[in-house]
Amino acid sequence: MTTTSLPPGLLPGGRFADWRPTAPPAYVVCDVDGTLVGPSAAATDEVVDAVDRAQAAGLRVGFATGRMRGAMHALQEQLHAHGPHVLHNGAEVRADGRTVHAWTLRPDQVDALLEVARERNDAYVEIYPEDGFLVSSWDERARAHWDILDREPIGVIDSSATLGDEPALKATFAVFDPDAVPELIAAIERAGLLAGAAGSPRTPDLTYVNATHPDADKGRALARAADHLGVPLTQVVAIGDAANDLSMLAVAGTAIAMGQAEDEIRAAAHLVVPDVDAHGVAVALDACIAWR
Known part of the structure; x- marks a missing residue:
């Protein structure tokens, strides 16, 4: 397909030459x-x-x-x-x-992320079991994120033992100072997890760094x-x-x-x-x- 045959509203991206529809x-x-x-x-x-x-x-x-x-x-x-x-x-x-x-997190990885959150004031971490989420601290600076999720945390988590046998699917750091993002990414990677930064138009003052299983x-x-x-x-x-x-x-x-x-x-x-x-x-x- 050539650029001139694209439907209205579409433009070529950086990999257009590689596209094989x-x-x-x-x-x-x-x-x-x-x-x-x-x-x-x-x-x-x-x-x-x-x-x-x-x-x-x-x-x-x-x-x-x-x-x-x-x-x-x-x-x-x-x-x-x-x-x-x-x-x-x-x-x-x-x-x-x-x-x-x-793909789930191991208990020791959850504990490592909680330890990172305890050492910082520029971010906190949310731990996600299959339903709802727990937080490392009840931090009102993250309320805009709770509004997106349409619910408040179900509780505060001190260690992976709080989860019992329930697996954790993901952890998310809500970051209140964007300068902290590189350090958080490095900490997540040291825990053997995959780090991914993200944002939302609904919370322009917050940055998120997700931590998931490496796969x-x-x-x-x-x-x-x-x-x-x-x-x-x-x-x-x-x-x-x-x-x-x-x-x-x-x-x-x-x-x-x-x-x-x-x-x-x-x-x-x-x-x-x-x-x-x-x-x-x-x-x-x-x-x-x-x-x-």
């Missing part, structure tokens, strides 16, 4: 914050309608997010996306109401979700806007960056759509329908 899209996975939604909690009518059109055309539509499943209920009720869905920044894949696969990122989870559907990655479309989306942009047959994404993200994509305020994900979904 040899088969029609079958499965589209959308990041949430900065992609499906902007500063508001809900998707726009334009995005909701585009998801409806895509699924009516036979596409499977899912989301890939750092959020837990409980924090997606309202948006899922609005979108009715069939999935599979990627949660916890890639640590969990859900399809048809059940967990297809999960858990959005790219590996996307591959597992596609395998569950029996869809080759060449027929998978991934849409995102942030650094934690890079792994899924790397494996998808068609990688699409949102217009407001940083240069690094746009360079990693085959295509670029308008920004979230201009309903760029709707443009991408309609292009996928046209390619079918």
Whole structure:
């Protein structure tokens, strides 16, 4: 496909020359914050309608997010996306109401992250079992994040023993000073975990650093979700806007960056759509329908 034959609203990304759309899209996975939604909690009518059109055309539509499943209920009720869905920044894949696969943290890794949080005043850590989340301290500076999750912490966690036999899927540092991010990434990596920085238009004063199993990122989870559907990655479309989306942009047959994404993200994509305020994900979904 040439730049002149692209559907309206799409521009070439940094990897456009490598794009080989040899088969029609079958499965589209959308990041949430900065992609499906902007500063508001809900998707726009334009995005909701585009998801409806895509699924009516036979596409499977899912989301890939750092959020837990409980924090997606309202948006899922609005979108009715069939999935599979990627949660916890890639640590969990859900399809048809059940967990297809999960990558969890060891107790000693949870304890190492809690120790890091105790030593700092510029961040705290949230630990995510299968439902809800616990925090290293009750820090009101993180309340804007609790609002995104649509719930408060279920308690304070002092050690992994608090979890009992329940596995931890992910940990997230809410960072109150962005200068702390490199040190937190290094600490997470020393614990043998994968670190991924992220943000949200809804909390511009907070930065997040996710800690997941070293085999858990959005790219590996996307591959597992596609395998569950029996869809080759060449027929998978991934849409995102942030650094934690890079792994899924790397494996998808068609990688699409949102217009407001940083240069690094746009360079990693085959295509670029308008920004979230201009309903760029709707443009991408309609292009996928046209390619079918």
